[in-house]
Amino acid sequence: MSTQSSIAMSACFETENPVCGVILSCQGSQSRPVAPAEDMAQDGVTNTGQMIVVSTVEGWLSFKSLLQHCSGDKNLQFSGLMGPEAEAEEREQEFELNVLQQEERREREMEELTAKHAEERKKEASERMQYGKKKENSKEAMISHRAMLQPKNPTDDENTKTTSVILLGLSGSGKSSALNLILEIAGNQYFVNESTLGNSLPTLSCERKEVFKSGRKLILVDTPELWDEDGVENLDLVKDCLSLSLPGPHVFLVVLQVGRFTHGECEMLVQLQKMFGRELTEYAIVLFVSFDDSQQRPQRIDDYVEEAHVTLQDLIRKCGSRFYELNVTKSQSALSFPQVKDLLLGINKLVASHGGQAYSGRRFSMQELRERRKHIEEMKEGALENDSLLRDS
Template structure:
């Protein structure tokens, strides 16, 4: 009725009363994916100011991405024109079917005439007996060849099926290490990324209570977009004097095998301390000078007091020169993630954009993981084995 263009301006709104399910069903998930993740939940009536603010921000985001003019009269006219063409095509197909019916009747008439001729030439059977025997021999030869070819096709299909089953476990793997200072929101962001990447929408949001500090490296995995995504959460890898914790460094690299492919440097919007301005230097000493080439900056928004949050591009453009320099050294690759309960509806498209950026960065390096010269792969594999046995 409105054409495929209307999907660019469509937002799915869920008006929910009573019990809310934790996981989206397949039909709703498919609709959300068609709408590029534009999905907003309103828990009751009337809607709260935060929920309406979230919806309005999603509308602004949609118009900024698809064009401020919105859905136009020209788009509607074009959809009606295509609908008219489809109707004409259906009529044409109906006429084709009628023609095919007439052809079938004609063929039946020809078969009847052929039978009549066969009756008239019955007396010629003796003469053609030898020819018929030859034709029968040729037919047997043809059938034998056809059966041989069919057997070859079945054998080839079986081999392809075996190869498919063999490669079923060889899925694309992407390994990401979360880095940042305590209180930056690493753990909350990691949990939210895993939920949204796994197509889960839980009412138990990660920031509903103060998260516990991360004391050890932790690995979590989820299947996302036909591949396996591995996130490794880490505590601070150095102390107040800037001395690295070598054991934690080995742990995070071992848990990221086969990888890491991407480092996710987590910073909280509105907070940029002296320690965070020195992070890149510490991390380059730990992982190597090429660290920044494999790094994406993730800004977490944990302050729910703002009704209309500042756009992340404006935030970076007006940030301290030290933060701007950090962003520039990391290739100006940065994303934002709302981890507050009131604005969690925005996290679905945000995680989708972040994962697209991760895949793009991995592809730019040819799909190869980041290798450090400090530790061999064999040493890290042995470390991982020891950690798994310990747990």
């Protein structure tokens, strides 16, 4: 079989309606006469005996397929004249087909391009998020480093011998129990009073306690929860704890209960930074309070942190990875002294890193805080006088 066949065509038109040419002969790989089938007459293909007349475009397409089939060559090439209108209509059909194919190709290309752009935008968003997180971490590290290198202004002798600590946390976290334990051990009362262990009554107002340790005054300020369940801060309590901590605060103890880390604890650092500013973390130490009264040896706090929720680990990281533990139960009281000792060493180390300079929040003026402290002391003296009068009566 030859690789290419051809159909010789000549022009022969009907006189009344010259719509297409007439096939006279077929020369292909199989030389035999070709005539249309009877059922093609409805498409406008007729045999007059001397010639085959194709009177419609549909008929021409049908007859062309017949010729290809009879010749056995699907690549059969046609030459000659078809007639002006039929040729134009076929060219129009081919043009429409090409246009349709081009539109389909463009549509596929647009879909692929849209999918590619969406993937690129998703990748860019992820990269921006990672970059923002790295930038925030770098900024926090830079602020902390800059604070450590910044020369500190000398203070008077009384203030340099004073360390002021504010205990912050949710209700029931163990702030009061931890404070009482620190006071007793720091005051060299190594035999811990049983009444100070375990859960204390809820703290309703800010309270200031003092103890002298190694020639230094240690001020501990106990606080209730400083915001309500809707996250609205109690401005008076915030002002009270800052005024009672003067000439500090030098350290914030963020108190968490071992084994409890709810949604409230997750949001706690955000709430505290709203009240005291982002620089709070530079002066913060995380204190884990344990109420475990079992006789078994408690889990090491390092192991607890390593297995903790990622949000808790992030909170500790933002606080400079400074964390300690206090066990406030009677059965584990033997652990209390070394734990308090380690905590006080950590507090002194953090104070020294700031050159003994206290946290300087700009939310309240120093004059405003002094007046607030004076007001609290007057209120306390008045309450004591009333209690004395009631006892005498």
